[in-house]
Amino acid sequence: MRLLTTMCFGILTLSAQGKSALRAESEEAHDRRDLLQLSNNQTACDVIRDDLPDECACVEPGRWSVVVECLKEFNGEYFNDTIGMKVVIDPCDPLGSKMAVEVVEKKHEIDYKIAGVRAGEQKNFPIPGLSIIVPVLGHAGLDAAVYIGGNPDLLTLKVGLNACVVVHDKNVCASSIPGVNKILPWWILKGEYSFGHVCRGNSTVAVM
Numbered sequence: 346m347r348l349l350t351t352m353c354f355g356i357l358t359l360s361a362q363g364k365s366a367l368r369a370e371s372e373e374a375h376d377r378r379d380l381l382q383l384s385n386n387q388t389a390c391d392v393i394r395d396d397l398p399d400e401c402a403c404v405e406p407g408r409w410s411v412v413v414e415c416l417k418e419f420n421g422e423y424f425n426d427t428i429g430m431k432v433v434i435d436p437c438d439p440l441g442s443k444m445a446v447e448v449v450e451k452k453h454e455i456d457y458k459i460a461g462v463r464a465g466e467q468k469n470f471p472i473p474g475l476s477i478i479v480p481v482l483g484h485a486g487l488d489a490a491v492y493i494g495g496n497p498d499l500l501t502l503k504v505g506l507n508a509c510v511v512v513h514d515k516n517v518c519a520s521s522i523p524g525v526n527k528i529l530p531w532w533i534l535k536g537e538y539s540f541g542h543v544c545r546g547n548s549t550v551a552v553m
Contacts, residue, residue, distance in 0.1 A: 485510035505532035
């Protein structure tokens, strides 16, 4: 009788454990479905919006493209100006994700465009006519810093303003210049983003 009672107790314990494990698996699967549904409901702007500076706004002129427009005021000792930037991101291009950038400055009538930066490219584009004061060194030209890499499921984006100067044949940029590093670089976007769910409705999206 004692053996039968022990066996029954063991079976009940295993049954309870099994139900608990199944319940945990079910809850985990439910959470995954919720996250997937949340991701699938995100627009392209939703993907990047939390990382955008306050000076920037995101719009979607087309189903698979993103336009970010910024108006940044610099009111510092070394740089006092207002710069407008427009970034067009096309994560779903069948030839590979790409980005275009436009920099505008009214005081000196500057309108500088950078088109067709493709996935895998990283460049600093000097902006003609724009510079920042660099203590001791004089001036450094202002650059549009652009990088795009990866594919729509995991796309690395890095775009903003930087300043670099050549010192003794070495390129020195704002992040390593005391004082200037409090102003620049200024990033519109800098991170990894997933646009896969946005692009899946586009039958011509590239499979990387």
